[in-house]
Amino acid sequence: MDDKGWSLKGSLLPLLLLVSDLLLCQGVTSLPICPTGAVNCQVSLRDLFDRAVILSHYIHNLSSEMFNEFDKKYAQGRGFITKAINSCHTSSLSTPEDKEQAQQIHHEDLLNLILRVLRSWNDPLYHLVSEVRRMQEAPDSMLSRAIEIEEQNRRLLEGMEKIVGQVHPGVRENEVYSIWSGLPSLQMADEDSRLFAFYNLLHCLRRDSHKIDNYLKLLKCRIVYDSNC
Amino acid sequence: MRAAGPTGMDLWQVLLTLAVAGSSNAVSGSEATPAILGRASQSLQRVNPGPGTNSSGKPQFTKCRSPELETFSCHWTDGINHGLKNPGSIQLFYIRRNTQEWTQEWKECPDYVSAGENSCYFNSSYTSIWIPYCIKLTSNGGMVDQKCFSVEEIVQPDPPIGLNWTLLNVSLTGIHADIQVRWEPPPNADVRKGWIVLEYELQYKEVNESQWKMMDPVRSTSVPVYSLRLDKEYEVRVRSRQRNSEKYGEFSEALYVALPQMSPFACEEDFPFPWFLIIIFGIFGLTMILFLFIFSKQQRIKMLILPPVPVPKIKGIDPDLLKEGKLEEVNTILAIHDNYKPEFYNDDSWVEFIELDIDDPEEKTEGSDTDRLLSSDHEKSLNILGAKDDDSGRTSCYEPDLLETDFNASDVCDSTSEVAQPQRLKGEVDLLCLDQKSQNNSPSADTAPTTQQPSVILAKEDKTRPLLISGSESTHQAAHPQLSNPSSLANIDFYAQVSDITPAGSVVLSPGQKNKAGMSPCDSPPEVVSLCQANFIMDSAYFCEADAKKCITVAPPVEAESRAEPSFNQEDIYITTESLTTTAGQSGTAELAPSSERPVPDYTSIHIVQSPRGLVLNATALPLPDKEFLSSCGYVSTDQLNKIMP
Numbered sequence: 001m002d003d004k005g006w007s008l009k010g011s012l013l014p015l016l017l018l019v020s021d022l023l024l025c026q027g028v029t030s031l032p033i034c035p036t037g038a039v040n041c042q043v044s045l046r047d048l049f050d051r052a053v054i055l056s057h058y059i060h061n062l063s064s065e066m067f068n069e070f071d072k073k074y075a076q077g078r079g080f081i082t083k084a085i086n087s088c089h090t091s092s093l094s095t096p097e098d099k100e101q102a103q104q105i106h107h108e109d110l111l112n113l114i115l116r117v118l119r120s121w122n123d124p125l126y127h128l129v130s131e132v133r134r135m136q137e138a139p140d141s142m143l144s145r146a147i148e149i150e151e152q153n154r155r156l157l158e159g160m161e162k163i164v165g166q167v168h169p170g171v172r173e174n175e176v177y178s179i180w181s182g183l184p185s186l187q188m189a190d191e192d193s194r195l196f197a198f199y200n201l202l203h204c205l206r207r208d209s210h211k212i213d214n215y216l217k218l219l220k221c222r223i224v225y226d227s228n229c
Numbered sequence: 230m231r232a233a234g235p236t237g238m239d240l241w242q243v244l245l246t247l248a249v250a251g252s253s254n255a256v257s258g259s260e261a262t263p264a265i266l267g268r269a270s271q272s273l274q275r276v277n278p279g280p281g282t283n284s285s286g287k288p289q290f291t292k293c294r295s296p297e298l299e300t301f302s303c304h305w306t307d308g309i310n311h312g313l314k315n316p317g318s319i320q321l322f323y324i325r326r327n328t329q330e331w332t333q334e335w336k337e338c339p340d341y342v343s344a345g346e347n348s349c350y351f352n353s354s355y356t357s358i359w360i361p362y363c364i365k366l367t368s369n370g371g372m373v374d375q376k377c378f379s380v381e382e383i384v385q386p387d388p389p390i391g392l393n394w395t396l397l398n399v400s401l402t403g404i405h406a407d408i409q410v411r412w413e414p415p416p417n418a419d420v421r422k423g424w425i426v427l428e429y430e431l432q433y434k435e436v437n438e439s440q441w442k443m444m445d446p447v448r449s450t451s452v453p454v455y456s457l458r459l460d461k462e463y464e465v466r467v468r469s470r471q472r473n474s475e476k477y478g479e480f481s482e483a484l485y486v487a488l489p490q491m492s493p494f495a496c497e498e499d500f501p502f503p504w505f506l507i508i509i510f511g512i513f514g515l516t517m518i519l520f521l522f523i524f525s526k527q528q529r530i531k532m533l534i535l536p537p538v539p540v541p542k543i544k545g546i547d548p549d550l551l552k553e554g555k556l557e558e559v560n561t562i563l564a565i566h567d568n569y570k571p572e573f574y575n576d577d578s579w580v581e582f583i584e585l586d587i588d589d590p591e592e593k594t595e596g597s598d599t600d601r602l603l604s605s606d607h608e609k610s611l612n613i614l615g616a617k618d619d620d621s622g623r624t625s626c627y628e629p630d631l632l633e634t635d636f637n638a639s640d641v642c643d644s645t646s647e648v649a650q651p652q653r654l655k656g657e658v659d660l661l662c663l664d665q666k667s668q669n670n671s672p673s674a675d676t677a678p679t680t681q682q683p684s685v686i687l688a689k690e691d692k693t694r695p696l697l698i699s700g701s702e703s704t705h706q707a708a709h710p711q712l713s714n715p716s717s718l719a720n721i722d723f724y725a726q727v728s729d730i731t732p733a734g735s736v737v738l739s740p741g742q743k744n745k746a747g748m749s750p751c752d753s754p755p756e757v758v759s760l761c762q763a764n765f766i767m768d769s770a771y772f773c774e775a776d777a778k779k780c781i782t783v784a785p786p787v788e789a790e791s792r793a794e795p796s797f798n799q800e801d802i803y804i805t806t807e808s809l810t811t812t813a814g815q816s817g818t819a820e821l822a823p824s825s826e827r828p829v830p831d832y833t834s835i836h837i838v839q840s841p842r843g844l845v846l847n848a849t850a851l852p853l854p855d856k857e858f859l860s861s862c863g864y865v866s867t868d869q870l871n872k873i874m875p
Contacts (some may be wrong), residue, residue: 099422103422210359214381222423
């Protein structure tokens with residue numbers, strides 16, 4: 001996924017430069033980028049959202065694949081599925097649970113929620129990568145996916161912060177997020193418990209990535225296309 | 230009828246038990262669940278997981294489905310003994326997790342009707358996405374089936390509606406056509422607000438076919454279908470699924486595509502691809518090409534198939550040398566070979582002809598290279614060099630004496646023979662210029678003193694004598710006494726590279742140097758010395774006699790003498806092209822040098838091999854090489870020669 005153009009400098013520049021940069025940024029058929037070092041080059045909100053949606057979709061794809069792979073490889077016959085109805089660490093964040101709630105919530109709040117969820121996953125993803133690395137017989141694809149997810153999550157977080165900066169400038173909420181305390185269970189000596197911890201984490205990841213993806217698509221249609229995708 | 234295979238159902242049953250058991254762990258203080266668990270496990274054990282579970286007659290969940298991520302419904306089967314059992318005793322209960330806690334109680338299905346028979350419909354108020362649900366089926370109070378899921382996992386959209394098609398274009402042959410198929414997303418999926426994002430899959434087939442052709446999933450609601458035959462009729466259908474999901478919804482109704490009739494002017498029959506003709510003509514063409522190739526390149530093919538055994542032309546290291554253990558010589562040989570370009574000799578037929586086979590034992594003591602070359606010692610030298618094959622041409626670079634004596638690197642055909650420099654310098658020609666040259670290459674203590682003296686003559690008896698395929702004996706001898714040493718004027722040019730040998734036996738040397746014989750020793754006055762130094766173009770391998778002459782302020786008589794001789798020996802002397810350039814910038818003294826008389830060809834073929842020390846050269850004018858070539862001071866190193874040689 002592209003992460004070009006996340007650079008957004010906020011210095012003052014003559015209007016001419018701004019306009020020319022805007023034209024530059026929007027003239028490219030592919031995702032427009034700001035020339036490196038360009039100040040005050042604003043990627044349009046539409047493009048920011050497009051990229052965010054692409055990223056979130058990608059992350060959800062990866063999570064699903066990773067979950068399926070883990071399920072097939074390790075979880076068969078262990079009865080994890082049902083046990084994984086355990087809560088995820090992000091459940092404490094009160095996110096809208098259906099369409100009505102999502103439509104009623106103000107988009108700024110929704111954006112902040114998304115940010116919170118994304119931030120909450122920084123730590124678990126980091127540990128997921130290191131633990132998958134340590135896991136014996138972990139397939140390479142799983143590790144590469146984990147690494148990719150972690151990286152894309154960071155990018156998405158950056159992008160979301162930019163979007164928030166454009167949509168809701170000036171307000172910067174405190175960095176609220178849920179703490180993840182599942183690291184000890186990922187490192188347990190008992191293989192069953194450890195695998196179940198992985199399963200749970202991947203299940204939660206898939207769920208949350210779907211949530212983020214949905215919210216973002218909703219927001220994109222609402223903000224950029226005025227509810228007319 | 231089952232959503233999953235028998236194995237899946239078995240797994241589900243096992244897991245259902247454990248699900249409740251597991252969920253009970255997370256629930257704080259739920260006493261009800263263990264009881265449920267117990268019953269669940271029993272029922273699960275009774276419910277035999279395996280094919281034909283239905284035969285046991287137990288109601289089971291078939292599938293749960295949410296078409297638009299806002300509602301969902303679950304369906305089950307009644308069991309075989311439908312109707313015989315108490316109808317209506319089947320109940321569905323659900324439980325869902327609310328913010329980390331399971332609600333304590335199982336709630337009953339809110340709507341048994343809307344989704345049809347044996348189903349339970351959960352409308353949007355009962356539906357929460359991303360929340361785990363568990364449902365259970367009870368019959369007469371006893372649980373018969375249980376299932377846990379999340380709503381976003383069971384999304385299967387409705388089929389698209391409003392299929393229609395339009396003709397895009399008809400091919401020129403009038404046989405094929407392209408159409409564009411359009412549809413609308415299912416009405417209950419809120420695509421406009423972006424709540425759900427769908428992708429579609431189109432399938433089409435001919436009406437009387439049985440196999441549907443599939444196209445790749447698309448995100449848009451219209452897709453072109455290419456290359457449909459006009460004389461056939463087609464059916465098209467579309468189905469949708471949520472992006473990132475795997476399960477598709479149901480297919481839409483098949484759209485019937487009636488293409489316009491083929492015009493009578495169209496080709497009657499589609500021209501089948503003429504495989505047969507192509508193969509025939511292809512083989513024919515290839516055969517033709519092959520024959521052409523063979524006949525035109527007979528010679529080359531013969532060479533390819535039966536390559537001629539190459540005659541060894543490159544001087545290698547004589548294995549005897551290795552046996553004898555003369556590592557030093559081996560090393561020196563290798564050092565020579567380092568820069569030596571064997572290709573130089575490869576195609577030169579003359580290489581096979583040269584044979585300097587002159588016996589003169591006296592020469593050896595004098596130590597001039599020429600002498601050695603022409604002396605009988607060369608046999609030994611030849612052996613040393615491993616040139617057992619008389620085919621190999623021997624240039625002045627390969628001076629057998631080099632092996633025995635100090636290595637006169639300057640004699641080597643290129644300039645990088647600094648290895649031998651120190652050795653060589655001892656026996657350096659004492660001509661000032663020569664010394665200077667050597668000084669340029671590698672200043673050595675030996676030469677240092679000599680260079681300062683205009684007329685230093687190296688007294689050392691060291692051998693390295695520049696090969697001098699000089700002219701007559703007389704010149705050589707004349708030159709010889711003048712110099713106390715190998716450093717005779719004749720030796721100014723260290724080595725003349727034999728560059729060609731005519732079939733007649735003459736040796737063409739390159740670059741010819743005119744009139745090296747009979748030159749007086751380097752008596753040049755200091756200014757000439759400086760001139761020498763300045764003009765010295767260092768090609769370390771060779772040294773221009775012309776340059777040497779510059780340094781030498783030869784007394785006119787000497788010059789005349791030498792001039793006389795050169796003129797006499799015009800034919801004997803190999804001619805240098807360098808003389809042109811060097812003489813151009815030379816002072817008058819230099820001009821006296823015979824080398825300035827006329828344009829000197831690079832190579833002069835040896836007209837006669839005067840034994841034992843004379844080579845009569847033909848004064849053939851050869852085309853002059855580039856200036857660049859000339860800059861090498863008359864002597865051509867092998868690589869330079871390669872540049873100009875074809």
